[in-house]
Amino acid sequence: MFYPGCSLEGTARDFHKSTLAVADALDIDLQEIPDWICCGATAAHQSDQTLATVLPAQSLLAAGSKTVAVCCAACFSRLKTANHEITSDQAIRQDIAEVLGQDYDGRTPVKHMLEILARDVGLDEIARRVVRPLAGLKVACYYGCLLARPPEITQFDDAENPTLMDRLLEAAGAEPIDWPHRTECCGGSYSITDVGIVKSLTGEVLSMAALAGADCVAAACPLCQINLDMRQKDIEAETGRKIGLPVFYFTQLLGMAFGLDAKQLALRALVVDPDPVLGKLDKLGVAQ
């Protein structure tokens, strides 16, 4: 079952569209959990512990015991944390049952789309489906905070040096670059409440990607993507340095490799113009 999360219905509609397009190309059934609700995000865990667990629990319960696919790294973190708390503490499970009016055992499996594509579908199968390799495209794979941290809860990949997205995009023909900021924080939801934090953290991530020779960034989280993409022009204006790095969702890059078009992948929703990078890709494609 699919848990899109709230951002995918708004600011990250391109993540939503490209995920469904890629899933369709691979014959993965992404049926939405009926009447899923918001995971509560940062606002809930900063305010009310019980609410922060019961909100994800309601949607997970509605999924039956089927595996839940998640796109947003923040939702992923909240859903996994709720499962962890409910399975590791009987008192919490009882509290949640009381608040929810129904017992939830915390055992509905939760997976990020990266895990589903790279592990369940598998890199060989991904490579087999590629019709337009992303040859020569230097990608800075950006994981942000919540996919890999804390590892006891997310059980995603190495917490300090995750490589799952790198391997996935490599299977699509791209050249993921080695860079140190793959798990640094972008500032997340402080984009609204304390934009100074976001501009400084996001600026560091972007300039490191540029310095490491990236053509573009690949993101796996709506908050990371919007901060890196939508704040980029402001950061360039404040620092006086041009960055010019398009920030794709990894599903958009994968979709390109599968031969899907710009409309199917909602590439026009990107703020930093992706055309120069797409042009480079076309040229390299012709040269091969």
Added chain:
Amino acid sequence: MSQTPQETLAETAGDFAAEVEALSGANLARCLQCAKCTSGCPVAGRNDIRPHELVRLVQLGMADEVLSCQSIWQCVSCQTCITRCPQNVDIAALTDALRRLSRAQGKVARGTTVPTFNDIFLKTIRKRGRMYEMGLMTAYKLRTGDLFSDVGKFPMMLRKGKLPLRGPRIKGKGQRKRMFARAKAVRGDRK
């Protein structure tokens, strides 16, 4: 007989440290003050109290200092501190607990709008079931008086389809309302 670290902390720091430990589930007595948390913290550079100092102040029972500091509202919840702590002291959970206590005791640092944002966010979920970005931004701007920041981005976001004007409405509003109320009550029982 040797004491466990837990007992030692309760004796030296008294009620405040014990309350924070109970609320957060973080075992503060294990902290070695190695400052690995602070080294990796993306916002430590701008903090009035840095993560390892926060732990120490709680150990010492200095409630006012930690509950009214700016730092707890600047933490970006990136989970780097807990991931790297060699003693597994859950500083991220500690910070969440301090935020809740700070609000409950009316000690929120001046100038931060994070609690206002969180209130509007949660109210939106209670009412609609899902987040509604346009509504959230409008309500936040009206409540904080921060009317003009990022307004210039709205036309672009609308053009790109990133800001749906119509908000979601997921059924079960009454049930959610009861759930929110019960969550509050359960928390009260725990204390």
